[in-house]
Structure formats: structure tokens, C-alpha cells
Amino acid sequence: MTTSSQLVFDPYSEQFYADPHGIYRRLRAEAPVYHHEDLDFYALTRHEDVAAAYRDFRTFSSTAGLDLAMMKRGDPPPKTILYMDPPEHGRMRGLVTKAFTARAIAAQRETVTDLVQRCLAVVDPGRFDVVQEFAAIFPAEIIGALVGVPEDRRQQFREWVDEGFRYEPGQIEPSEMTLEVLLKIAAYCYELVRQRHAQPQDDMLSALIAAEMQRGDRETARLSDDEIVFFAMVLTGAGSETVTKLIANAVAAFAKHPDQWRKLLDDRSKVPAAVEEVMRYDSPVLYNIRKTVKEVTLHGVTIPAGKPVLLCGLSANRDPDAFTDPDTFDIERDHTEAPQLALGYGPHTCLGAALARMETAIALEHLLDFMPEFQVDWDNSERVNTPTVAGWLHLPVTVLR
Numbered sequence: 476m477t478t479s480s481q482l483v484f485d486p487y488s489e490q491f492y493a494d495p496h497g498i499y500r501r502l503r504a505e506a507p508v509y510h511h512e513d514l515d516f517y518a519l520t521r522h523e524d525v526a527a528a529y530r531d532f533r534t535f536s537s538t539a540g541l542d543l544a545m546m547k548r549g550d551p552p553p554k555t556i557l558y559m560d561p562p563e564h565g566r567m568r569g570l571v572t573k574a575f576t577a578r579a580i581a582a583q584r585e586t587v588t589d590l591v592q593r594c595l596a597v598v599d600p601g602r603f604d605v606v607q608e609f610a611a612i613f614p615a616e617i618i619g620a621l622v623g624v625p626e627d628r629r630q631q632f633r634e635w636v637d638e639g640f641r642y643e644p645g646q647i648e649p650s651e652m653t654l655e656v657l658l659k660i661a662a663y664c665y666e667l668v669r670q671r672h673a674q675p676q677d678d679m680l681s682a683l684i685a686a687e688m689q690r691g692d693r694e695t696a697r698l699s700d701d702e703i704v705f706f707a708m709v710l711t712g713a714g715s716e717t718v719t720k721l722i723a724n725a726v727a728a729f730a731k732h733p734d735q736w737r738k739l740l741d742d743r744s745k746v747p748a749a750v751e752e753v754m755r756y757d758s759p760v761l762y763n764i765r766k767t768v769k770e771v772t773l774h775g776v777t778i779p780a781g782k783p784v785l786l787c788g789l790s791a792n793r794d795p796d797a798f799t800d801p802d803t804f805d806i807e808r809d810h811t812e813a814p815q816l817a818l819g820y821g822p823h824t825c826l827g828a829a830l831a832r833m834e835t836a837i838a839l840e841h842l843l844d845f846m847p848e849f850q851v852d853w854d855n856s857e858r859v860n861t862p863t864v865a866g867w868l869h870l871p872v873t874v875l876r
């Protein structure tokens with residue numbers, strides 16, 4: 476099978492950032508194994524294929540990087556869970572899983588609730604930016620506290636990410652600004668690790684310093700400071716940006732579907748299902764990337780070894796073969812039809828899934844009280860993209876009732 480000449484999927488184009496669902500719809504139908512000849516990557520867009528590839532780490536490896544630019548450069552990525560395959564991956568991940576179990580996260584409920592309430596107490600219902608004044612603030616506090624970032628620096632981390640991770644359409648390589656910001660964050664994390672060596676505290680950085688991990692068949696060894704710093708950077712990055720964007724996507728989806736908001740107002744027990752539906756309908760993660768370890772043939776297309784493959788979870792979540800009426804936003808949908816893939820699948824399934832779900836649910840519960848009726852000022856809304864994650868940077872809202 477060959478791909479249609481008219482069908483061009485440029486994951487860095489303005490068109491894709493503005494409407495990923497449009498191109499994903501065509502790819503699922505016309506080129507389920509898409510090959511971009513110039514950039515030489517492949518893309519899987521059907522639910523069945525994406526889910527299988529997420530699980531098949533022996534064919535689709537995570538060890539080559541986070542985006543195409545990283546893969547093209549070919550430098551080995553830093554040694555951290557994101558870029559490891561089993562069994563090494565499981566050992567590294569095992570060092571922190573205890574902190575992210577549903578039970579451990581449930582213990583954070585009061586803290587999250589308190590932060591959400593404090594954010595809403597100071598916004599102006601006449602007009603506020605649901606991203607900058609709400610959804611961006613509290614996730615950074617929570618993950619910062621878990622990792623061990625001092626209270627007065629947690630928003631600074633977020634601001635660095637905000638200012639440094641903006642990709643213009645067409646931009647593949649990170650900008651000078653992005654690299655500068657990464658250096659600033661790394662330098663600060665090194666300083667924190669140095670402090671924790673001297674004075675351990677009750678936080679994840681100190682736990683990682685104390686942890687030992689099996690390296691070879693038998694030997695165990697401590698993590699290096701580099702490994703701890705990268706771990707901290709992954710956790711603080713992944714633990715705030717995505718939740719912020721998901722909550723804003725939720726507000727945007729409910730603004731366009733007020734009947735669904737009213738259903739939630741009438742029955743708060745539907746909040747957890749609504750969170751799942753927002754994830755399915757409009758996740759901020761556009762795709763995750765893997766590199767083929769060996770040749771693989773799917774739908775008649777052979778992907779050679781050593782090629783980047785985009786696993787388009789956002790597309791999988793709108794696959795009509797997996798979900799009934801996939802383009803309909805329906806908080807009462809039957810979620811047993813298929814697993815939604817917004818949080819990934821397989822060994823790298825989101826480590827912060829329980830936290831992401833809880834934070835989004837608590838945010839929605841409080842927004843229901845705060846803005847039973849609201850409208851979004853779409854003309855003054857603004858989006859922001861990185862190669863793999865997209866969402867709202869500003870979403871001004873007026874509470875009507």
C-alpha cells in the first residue's frame with residue numbers, strides 16, 4: 476500500500492496545530508501507516524495499531540528521544556525513564572511508583588482542594604484567564620511539593636517552561652530560548668540535589684538520592700546526580716504542563732457543549748467520567764514518538780528498522796472503530812468500549828495518571844460551583860504549541876451566573 480500524494484501530514488504545520496483532528500481523520504482512513512518522505516518518519520493513527528505499538532517495546536523503542544528533532548540529531552538522550560525500555564525502564568520507574576499510586580495520590584486530595592479554592596478565591600468572575608490565573612497555578616505547586624522544589628520557586632519553574640517552550644509553526648529544532656530555559660532549570664535542579672545531599676528532606680529528590688537500583692544482573696548502585704536531575708526535570712515538566720492544558724481543554728469543550736456542563740451541574744457523580752471524556756476527546760498530547768528496533772509490516776506497509784514512528788494517541792481516541800460517534804463530546808459515553816490513550820498505554824503509561832485525574836476532577840468540581848454559566852472570549856484566546864503537546868496559553872472566561 477502506498478500513501479496518497481495529496482495527503483501530506485506535516486506535524487509542524489500551522490494547519491496541524493490548528494486542527495489535528497482533521498488530518499488525523501484522513502490518515503486513519505487513507506494512510507493508517509503514513510510515511511513522510513522528506514522528514515522520513517512514519518505515523519500510526521488507528522486505535523488498534525497505536526495501542527499495540529505502545530505495548531510492543533521490542534519493536535517500538537523509547538530510547539531514541541522525545542521528538543523528531545532529537546531523533547534526527549541522533550545524540551543519545553539523557554538516562555531517564557522516558558528514554559528507557561524494559562527491563563531497565565521498570566527498575567527506574569519503580570523508584571518513584573510508590574509516590575504515585577492511587578492511594579498515595581488520594582492523600583493529596585486536601586492539598587489540591589485547598590490550592591484550587593485559593594486560586595478561585597482571587598480571580599475576577601467578570602473576566603479571568605482560566606489558564607494563567609487558574610489551571611497553570613496549582614498543578615505546578617503540587618508536583619513541585621512532591622519533588623521537593625521550595626514553595627517560593629514552584630511558579631518560577633512554570634514561568635520558565637511557559638517562556639521557553641513556544642514553537643512557531645514550521646519550527647522543528649528547539650530555539651536558543653528553549654535551550655537557555657532547559658539549562659536554567661537543570662542548573663537549579665543541580666543546586667537542589669546538592670542541598671538534599673547535605674540535608675535530606677521528606678521529598679522525592681531525597682528519596683532518589685537514597686535509592687539504589689539494580690543495574691546489571693545483580694549489582695545495585697545509587698543514581699548519579701545527572702540521573703536525579705533529569706528525573707526531577709521530567710516530573711516537574713510532565714506533572715504541570717499537561718494537567719494545565721487538559722483543564723483548559725475541558726473548559727473549552729464545555730463552553731462549546733453547554734448541555735454537557737448542565738448535565739454535570741445536575742449530577743456531580745459524573746465528574747470522573749467527564750474527566751475521562753475530556754481526555755479522550757481533546758488530550759493536549761498530540762503524539763508520542765518511538766524508533767523501530769526491527770522491521771515491521773502493518774497494513775501492507777513495511778517500516779524499516781531505525782525509523783521514527785509517531786504514535787498518535789489523540790487520533791486513536793477519535794477512531795470510529797474504537798468509539799461510537801467519536802467526534803461527539805459525551806460525558807455519559809460508555810468507556811468500556813476501548814481504553815482511551817491520552818495517558819499513553821503499556822510500560823510508559825503516564826506515571827502521574829492518578830494525580831492528573833484527581834487534579835482535573837477537583838478543578839471541575841470547583842469550576843461547576845464557581846461558574847455554573849460562563850462564556851469564553853474566543854477572539855482573545857491564544858494557543859501554544861510544542862512539537863508533541865498543544866493547548867491554550869490564554870482562555871479568557873466571563874462568569875454569567
Ligand code: HEM
Pocket residue numbers: 537556557558568618709710713714715717718721758759760763764788816817818819820822823824825826827828830831832
Ligand atoms: C492530563 C495530564 C497528563 C497527560 C495527558 C499525560 C500524558 C502522558 C502520556 C501520553 C505519557 C506516555 C508517554 C510515552 O509513552 O512516551 C505520559 C508519561 C508520563 N507522565 Fe504523564 N500525563 C499527564 C499528567 C502527568 C502528571 C500529573 C505527572 C506527574 C508525575 C506525569 C508524569 C509522567 C511521567 C513521569 C511519564 C513517563 C512515564 C514513563 O516513561 O514510564 N504526567 N504522560
